[in-house]
Amino acid sequence: MVDWSGGNDTGPTPRKDAIWIGEAGQSPRYLRNRLLAEEDLAEQIETSLTKGERMLIGFDFPFGYPAGFARALTGQADPMAVWDWLTARIEDAPAANNRFDVAGAINRGFGGASGPFWGNPLKREIDGLARTKAGYANPFADKRACETRARGSFTCWQLAGAGAVGSQVLMGLPVLNRLRQRFAGQVAIWPFDPLTAPVAFVEIWPGLINAAVRAATGNGQIRDAVQVDMMARVLAGLAPDRLAAMLAVNAPEEGWIFGLGLEQELTAPVSLKPPPLRNDCFALPPGVDWTPVDQALGMLQDRLTPVVGIEEVPLMQAAGRVLAGDLVALRSNPPQANTAVDGYGFAAASLPEGDVVLPLVQGRSAAGVPFQGAVPAGHAVRVLTGAALPKGVDTVVLDEDCAVDGGHVAFRGGVKPGANTRRAGEDVTKGAVALQVGQLMTPADLALAAAVGLGRVPVFERLRVGVLSTGDEVVEPGAEAGPGQIFDANRAMLLTMIARFGFEPVDLGRVPDDRSALRARLDEASQRVHLVLTSGGASAGDEDHVSALLREAGAMQEWRIALKPGRPLALGLWEGVPVFGLPGNPVAAFVCTLIFARPAMGLLAGAGWSVPQGFDMPAGFSKSKKLGRREYLRARIRDGRVEVFKSEGSGRVSGLSWAEGLVELPDGAALIQPGDRVRYIPFGSFGL
Template identity: 70%
Template sequence: MSPFDTFVVVDWSGGNDRGATPKKDAIWACIARDGHSEEPVYLRNRQVAEAWLRDLLEAETAARRRVMVGFDFPFGYPAGFCHALTGGDDPLVLWDWLEKQINDAPNGNNRFDVAGEINRTIGNGSGPFWGNGLSRDINGLPRNKTDYANEFVERRVCEQQAKGSFACWQLSGAGAVGSQILMGLPVLARLRQHFAGAVAVWPFEPLDTPVALVEIWPGLINPVVKQAEVNGELRDVAQVRLLAGALSRLAPLALDEMLAVDAPEEGWIMGLGHEERLIEAAREPIAPPPLRNDCFALPAGVAWTPVEDALDMLRTRLNPVTGTETIPLQDAFGRVLAQDVIAARSNPPQPNSAVDGYGFAGGAPEGAHVLPLIEGRAVAGVPFDGTVPSGHAIRILTGAAVPGGVDTVILEEDVTCDGDQIAFRGPLKAGANTRKAGEDVVAGDVALRVGREFTAADLALMSAVGIARVPVRKRLRVAVLSTGDELVEPGEAAAAGQIFDANRPMLLSMAGAFGFEAMDLGRVVDDRETLRARLDAAAQSADVILTSGGASAGDEDHVSALLQEAGAMQEWRIAIKPGRPLALGLWQGVPVFGLPGNPVAAMVCTLVFARPAMSLLAGAEWCEPQGFDVPAAFEKRKKPGRREYLRARVRDGRAEVFASEGSGRISGLSWAEGLVEIGDGERHIRPGDPVRFIPYGSFGL
């Protein structure tokens, strides 16, 4: 066959429709010919992507151009899995099997249910797949690796050699390659069926067809991609553009060497072992940026990620990671409800009196009324044993069950009683001063919804409807780690250039106040291997890790370097002040928030980003802080482009802000009782102008 004429690289996604506006972590594709890449194409969902690919291949084959299409997800699983599921070793049979099992729509699919069924069928319900990304539990699919067991190897042979690549078993969270596979292979199976005889899959079939499907991994050219990111290009866009261009510039002999692989069951990453050659082919000339002399300035043409966009990405991508347990109601305060609670009994359980007074039937028209009083009375907990005759009344107290023959109660203050009869004036409507059975909650109805964090009032409600034990999420385990040679413990002798660790006690106390289980990981010096070992240990016991310091891109920023090395890091240049880049990643399946080292920025980023994100990870609802518009007691001019948070408090109904905005002034955090949030646009605030004040209490502090 002739060399390839067209190269296409596709950055896949296992998630839902990403909307009409181009976004990161969506499906992106790029076409390259003769060493030149076209403008990358944004494909909002898999249905759009499949149609685009089908149209492209039809056009290319009609034009007699030979096409190589690379997808960034594994084409096979570790040895043995295919046979366990299909009874044979042909991975393409597995493709067809998945195509029949997976149901996919733009905003929903059944991949987690299919994974749970596979686990129950061949893995005893505890593996090989893990990472339930839904709010509901799925039988057989662990949410994390706490109760996980896998009889197959964790990684394919090629992944053991590809530094930073992910295992195919993980279905949710950063680096969830498993979802990409489950949602990608059915699409490729349909393309093979549609272009029967014209498509070959590498390395399972000879590439003697007009179309070749190959597995690629943009991580092989990561140094070049990172440089493109610095220059302002979305990572997904840079990956497809640079890799497509690199493949199209390779000499046919070099391409043949990369394709000369024998991996009949597991598949292989094209270009693995030839990274330097690929990087050289992808490399572009660099040019110095303009001098800005602004620590918050990005290179020309680069935009910050707006706060709202960052929050939206967290809100749509995170899911519960905690397991469930059933506990006594009295222990449920502050815990997160794991499923809807159905009322076992109505509240109130029967009609009852809302006041102390006298009960009778039918109400009373306007005018004077005299009714004979029967013997006995109705008392809360001691119902009247009998029926009140028509035209008679009975003494009844607050909370007492309404006796038969009674539907109306008149207040004792409106009654004259001589012991044998009562006199009162109407009008009084039938049903007055009574409560209907179940007017609060009806037995069989949902009393509390899943995701609710139990309050004292909720405990009262659960008791009232007869609930003694409740299903809750296990507490989110939040590990806190400080990094940096400059840090020492308070009370220790601080040498020149050293400072006391202010972040760790602050973050640990915040995690506890949020209702989570705080775990102190201590401090780590600026040594990458020491940090790696500490993160390894944390991943075995924590559900989420908060680090402070080392999250940027400097020589000693080891947190971001390790997350980048693991292939599970995104560094968001968020348009927020105070705050610098926020590193988000995954370490052995555990989410990591790399917070700034500055305590003011660390606290603000924790409140704004980590707090609501951890709420979702804990199984609760997204934590939206409640703000209040109050008059300003200050003046400030703000430039457009970033959202700002000022340390503030309210006095005499007006918002005061701390005298200095310097992020090194930790005393301002203590002085303040909340934050004033100023939107992204330009603003000149004068005394008396409305500003949004968010008290610390709205964040749960």
């Protein structure tokens, strides 16, 4: 798979907006200019032919232009004639080329400013080539048929500016044409040639798997390299029958984008795994000691990326899953104009003034059994709720408003045109985005996806979150507790919270204050989960083994957050898996999970960063708050006011059971009196 470039030599350092080649089973290769890329491709083809292999090479630029251009330019309605025409005129060297001059010459042949090309970024003017699209008139269609269906694609006439692809076409087709001539009879150009040759050139557009590419790109990776690598793996994993189905296209002049209309299948053949997080993703800026809550949240939001792969599942299994790509409607909803009520349909323009009596045609239109034929002007037909409107019908009058004698229907005048009908596509039109990437699929979302014809959807793998309790003092609930021991209240609480958030909880059990045992348990966890929550052992004491082990691994930061309850939050990576070391106190662990771990989980799961919805409500309590820390009080609403738990002690676990949300008090000092407005965040805003 080849990501092409229409510009000059990009130098020895791999960079974006250059030429990248992705090959299944190999790392992406960077080519600094088209001369080197042409020779690289020629060597690949020659090696493949020598081995007797078949080879498919995809290029990310159009192989043809909108209908009519080839004949107007060359006298033949043959895209290969355009390839030959450009090959004879394009001059290309690593440091310069004449693409803008050739485009200007083509435009002059069609009357100068009349197009079709536009976009001149050079300092010099070019006769016939407008700098922008302003005042531009194109004698041809702006886009090919395939591009009108490919959401986000650009016109091949635009030569410069963000997203422009026109330069790649002008500079790419001559290269493909020379390779085609060099290996005469061995290369087929899809979809113009029969695919009987051992090498096929196809047109690709990585935008079809944009969501998967976006999810997999991070940590300084170059998007162009990621997308050709992913496209190569995707196509290599296609079953032969699905590959054949994607190649079964009839577009003899304009060409086509491989896989268009079958985008979901392009992410199904392989598990698309994003890169791991960087070891320094939790590093604090120099000199930072106490970290304000907003700053801590901002650092997490900036540094975390999805860690889950992508899979395709049947729609019925998509509830609670996070969409890994936009869902595009396969058909409109409603698919055709229909009636919203039981009644009688007719053409509003045929109604006389005053009260109406219309003859009825034989038959009716019912849901799933449409009326065959057309309804003549001045006539009416029986229609039932949900039925397609027959030809000649644009308005429906309710049963209750009609009198019927068998052959005629009568009703009062004044019925508004279009009454009691639904327009085709008034909800969602075919080709429109019905649901966006990152959406957590609800029952209503399933209904919408089904209504627009989607039977399978791409989703992120469900985030697996492990919960591990640590400490000699912790014993299982119901077991015998010795002196100084406590029951493990955190694990059951955290596992249940994770499930309520929509992620997959994984019970990692308990480990004593034994560094070797903890290391072994973390090693096991790194193979099972995407994220680990620990409770206890996150500070800097002699028995705080979680923070000590993460520090040994070289990827640990202790964030002392200006927060009450909470403060210490150990963050690190273990074998590439993020670890959140929560405080051992259940109240502090609960609050830190809601405020920090919950939005981080959303990012890691592909759902994006979520901010809980809060409400300003009158206080039903008094409090004098000191400067320096943000505080979260256990709270609930009664009689239109926010009341808080009687004790702020973080050891009072009963306050969590009593509460229905949190009151968030700002970092600064505050004196709160009954009736003052305070910020209340219900637990439901976090997904509990």
